[in-house]
Amino acid sequence: METLHHSEPMHIMRLAEWTGWIAPREKRESLTYKLRTLFGGVKTNGSPQIKRLEKDGSILGYRAVVNPSLLDLGQVMFVQVALRDTSKETRDSFTRAVHAIGEIETCHMITGDFHYMLTIRTRSVDAFQGLLTEQIAQLPAVARTTTIIAMKTIKTR
Amino acid sequence: MDHTVFQTFYSGIEQFIQNLMADKTDIMDRADRRILTALRADARLSMTALGEQVGLSKSPVTTRVRRLEAEGFILGYRAVLDPAKMGEAQVAFVQVTLGDTTSEALEAFNTAVRKTSEIEACHMIAGGFDYLLKIRTRDMSTYRKALGETISRLPHVAQTSTFMAMETVKEG
Known part of the structure; x- marks a missing residue:
């Protein structure tokens, strides 16, 4: 285990990210336990340090980690999207649509031949096909798309 | 009864019971899915609030969450950090x-x-x-x-x- 410094909130945050605030399968590896061992006596849930990080927006929230295939989200696809034009109105209408489509996990505006890079999670290639042709390609702002199929996930953080 | 027939019959029953038990632990129903979806968005929902979201009262929802944790459907929980503050913008x-x-x-x-x-x-x-x-x-x-x-x-x-x-x- 790396040595960590009490005074640096970034390390506490990183640790919170690594361990979660409770790991149900290994109770002893819970964040409370780890923080106590590593920082000597720091408590987590409700500790002033963690509360401060939650309050100032350093910790944005807490999520359950679930195997995506259990929720029919096993197939990852990357879609690069070129818009008709990049006026503010066009971009805004595209962005609104992105937020409304639950299958779109991430969206970044990118440099290169396309304007946006989407990460999409669906149950299957078929389900993705439906989403692409019936929803994404239909958006008025979208001029063209190209899809990259993920065959295997090596790492996600 | 002939011994081998009995044996076959018995192992059939045993298999049937094993299947039943396997089903019981492997199956996730719609309420479980709703629970996982809700906890993926916010792991710190109170059991009461979670119950309201998925349409169950507090005690059955708590039992289900504990089961989803124990059986590894929920792998763990993590904090989501602000990338800018982490120096990863x-x-x-x-x-x-x-x-x-x-x-x-x-x-x-x-x-x-x-x-x-x-x-x-x-x-x-x-x-x-x-x-x-x-x-x-x-x-x-x-x-x-x-x-x-x-x-x-x-x-x-x-x-x-x-x-x-x-x-x-x-x-x-």
């Missing part, structure tokens, strides 16, 4: 082509990727290149450094092609 996507795609080479690459902290995500890809990496660094100059000193030096990397993210629109 710059996102880059890197397409990587390997010079060697034997299973040993792929395994060496995958192992090194898992150990590289700047790599947030890595997927093996079908198409014109082999892998798509999502890299997080502080800014453009730290990205350049990571590319030159870390990414390009991963085992068997022959070629990389980067596009930078200028703006994050949506992120898990």
Whole structure:
């Protein structure tokens, strides 16, 4: 285990990210336990340090980690999207649509031949096909798309 | 009764019971899915609030969450950190082509990727290149450094092609 410094909130945050605030399968590896061992006596849930990080927006929230295939989200696809034009109105209408489509996990505006890079999670290639042709390609702002199929996930953080 | 017939009958029953029990632990119903979806969005929902979202009262919802945890449907919980405050505001996507795609080479690459902290995500890809990496660094100059000193030096990397993210629109 790396040595960590009490005074640096970034390390506490990183640790919170690594361990979660409770790991149900290994109770002893819970964040409370780890923080106590590593920082000597720091408590987590409700500790002033963690509360401060939650309050100032350093910790944005807490999520359950679930195997995506259990929720029919096993197939990852990357879609690069070129818009008709990049006026503010066009971009805004595209962005609104992105937020409304639950299958779109991430969206970044990118440099290169396309304007946006989407990460999409669906149950299957078929389900993705439906989403692409019936929803994404239909958006008025979208001029063209190209899809990259993920065959295997090596790492996600 | 003939001994072998009895044996067959008995093992049939045993199999049936085993199947029943396996079903009981493997099956996730619609309420379980709703629970997982809700906890993926916010793991700190109170059991009462979670129950309201999925249409169950507090005690059955608590039992279900404990079961989903115990049986490994919920792998754990994590904090979501502000990337800017973590010094990781710059996102880059890197397409990587390997010079060697034997299973040993792929395994060496995958192992090194898992150990590289700047790599947030890595997927093996079908198409014109082999892998798509999502890299997080502080800014453009730290990205350049990571590319030159870390990414390009991963085992068997022959070629990389980067596009930078200028703006994050949506992120898990």
